[in-house]
Amino acid sequence: MDKANEFLKQAEFLPVGETGLMVSFGHIIDPDILHCASALVSQLEKHPFPGLGEFEASYTGVTMFFDPLVLAKEPLPGQNMPEMSHAYQVVTAKVKELLAKITFGSQNDARHVRVPVCYGGEYGPDLGEVAEYHNMTTDEVVKIHTGGKYLVYMIGFAPGFPYVGGMDPRIATPRRKTPRLKIPKGSVGIAGAQTGAYPLETPGGWQLIGRTPLELFRPNDTEHPSVLQAGDNIEFYAVTEKEFADIAAKEKGGHHNEN
Numbered sequence: 001m002d003k004a005n006e007f008l009k010q011a012e013f014l015p016v017g018e019t020g021l022m023v024s025f026g027h028i029i030d031p032d033i034l035h036c037a038s039a040l041v042s043q044l045e046k047h048p049f050p051g052l053g054e055f056e057a058s059y060t061g062v063t064m065f066f067d068p069l070v071l072a073k074e075p076l077p078g079q080n081m082p083e084m085s086h087a088y089q090v091v092t093a094k095v096k097e098l099l100a101k102i103t104f105g106s107q108n109d110a111r112h113v114r115v116p117v118c119y120g121g122e123y124g125p126d127l128g129e130v131a132e133y134h135n136m137t138t139d140e141v142v143k144i145h146t147g148g149k150y151l152v153y154m155i156g157f158a159p160g161f162p163y164v165g166g167m168d169p170r171i172a173t174p175r176r177k178t179p180r181l182k183i184p185k186g187s188v189g190i191a192g193a194q195t196g197a198y199p200l201e202t203p204g205g206w207q208l209i210g211r212t213p214l215e216l217f218r219p220n221d222t223e224h225p226s227v228l229q230a231g232d233n234i235e236f237y238a239v240t241e242k243e244f245a246d247i248a249a250k251e252k253g254g255h256h257n258e259n
Helices: 002-009 031-046 087-100 127-133 138-146 241-252
Strands: 012-015 020-024 052-057 061-066 112-119 150-155 162-165 180-183 187-191 194-197 202-204 207-211 233-238
Touching: 002 031, 012 087, 020 087, 031 052, 031 061, 031 087, 031 150, 061 087, 112 138, 112 241, 127 138, 127 207, 138 207, 138 233, 162 194
Parallel strands: 112 233
Antiparallel strands: 012 020, 020 061, 052 061, 112 207, 150 162, 150 233, 180 202, 187 194, 187 207
16 A cells, blocks of 8 residues: 555645635545545544534545634644634644544455446446447447446445446447436446446436446435445446346345445
């Protein structure tokens, strides 16, 4: 994890308005930058400081928001006059303290989630077009898609929607020229060099190659409403329509597929 440690040392601190701080570990999409962002999120979860509000990881860092009135009462390190401190300076100092505590373990510590997908047919209406675009058979596209090792970089766009890296460039396919007004929940698609799954029914322009029966967004789970999290390793595997129906039935009972 030497590369991750280098990114950690190069952290930049940038204000986001008057009540936010963004910590950036770089300007490229890189697994080691993700490890830095995930490690900082973990520190913030374990050691929240007074005035800390929401925080979220992105491809290259972490953005957090804070209450300046609460932090105005916090002294800066080595300062005995809280009323003279500045909220942004206090937050920056506290985050630097948390960064100094970060140690990287094995990448094998990351969660591994297997995502079942029923490919083609009514579940993946664009699978044939994707195959034709690459002069492949649909079976070849499925084999390549299920053969990838994917990493969730962030959750966004819609609740529980994973931004996933690691797709084989051999099946990278441009978005549809005309987006659909409704993408069925669970649809697995390709857009450029990205792949991912829609946790909710939304508009979208991705090429739909299949559908997962997993409930990727669970609003009643207040602690972890998103099944997938930044830093997760995921693997897509093919299932039949019957297996899809069986897994969907189990999902209604509150079970999900994770190793």
